[in-house]
Amino acid sequence: MSMPLSAAPSRADTEPRKTRAEELRLQLADEIVNGTLAPGTPLDEITIARRFGVSRTPVREAIRLLSASGLVEVRPHRAALVAQPSDEQLAGMFETMAELEALCAGFAAERMTIGERRALEDIHERLRVLIQAGDPQRYHELNEIFHTTIYNGSHNSFLMETTTMTRARVQPFRRAQFRNLGRLAQSHVEHDRVVEAILRGERVNAKKAMRAHITLVRDAYSDYSESR
Numbered sequence: 730m731s732m733p734l735s736a737a738p739s740r741a742d743t744e745p746r747k748t749r750a751e752e753l754r755l756q757l758a759d760e761i762v763n764g765t766l767a768p769g770t771p772l773d774e775i776t777i778a779r780r781f782g783v784s785r786t787p788v789r790e791a792i793r794l795l796s797a798s799g800l801v802e803v804r805p806h807r808a809a810l811v812a813q814p815s816d817e818q819l820a821g822m823f824e825t826m827a828e829l830e831a832l833c834a835g836f837a838a839e840r841m842t843i844g845e846r847r848a849l850e851d852i853h854e855r856l857r858v859l860i861q862a863g864d865p866q867r868y869h870e871l872n873e874i875f876h877t878t879i880y881n882g883s884h885n886s887f888l889m890e891t892t893t894m895t896r897a898r899v900q901p902f903r904r905a906q907f908r909n910l911g912r913l914a915q916s917h918v919e920h921d922r923v924v925e926a927i928l929r930g931e932r933v934n935a936k937k938a939m940r941a942h943i944t945l946v947r948d949a950y951s952d953y954s955e956s957r
Contacts, residue, residue, distance in 0.1 A: 750791045753788060756781075758800060759905075761801075761811050769811060771809070772808055772811065797898050798902075823943065829888070831939045833939070834879055834935040836885055836888070836932075838935040840882060840884040842882075853920055853924050856920065868913050869907055872916070877893070880892050912949055
């Protein structure tokens, strides 16, 4: 399927600034996933707002976003509680994520423009540099952009929106797996297979490589969780 040529997106286009609520969500999600905030811990909006020097509005939004990942249980007229998805829930989330991302990669192999392919290669190279720097936080942030570039390359807006929404639920667990020793380098090797298949226009291989990648992400998170 032929697509029109377009210029590669700039870094400003691909790296939107996070809102304060999103920053709070990431901070609290890290503390929940690594055990600093144990299951059953109440999340009082006023206490959190004072801790981070913000109003209650971004705190309330961050808690709402955390509840979508199953990390927080929201209770009417009471403080939210730290929760933890069951193993069955997590397995279902990752299984769905793998299939959605595989679809995106398969379509991207057929539909990405030349500019989009160049942008994907550029992000992939920047991720390689971050491995040498040993910066898991920045790697995670750029990794999100890597996957979003593939979603956009599917040229299927409904699939892109559905995949992005699902990723938001799985994101804290995907983020945690980068704390495993050697995981950054292994993730990049898995990306290599995805990028190669997409650049060659190999839909079946792109789907297979992406599905395998997300499955390994799930396994890496399990290893991290069991080691805590």
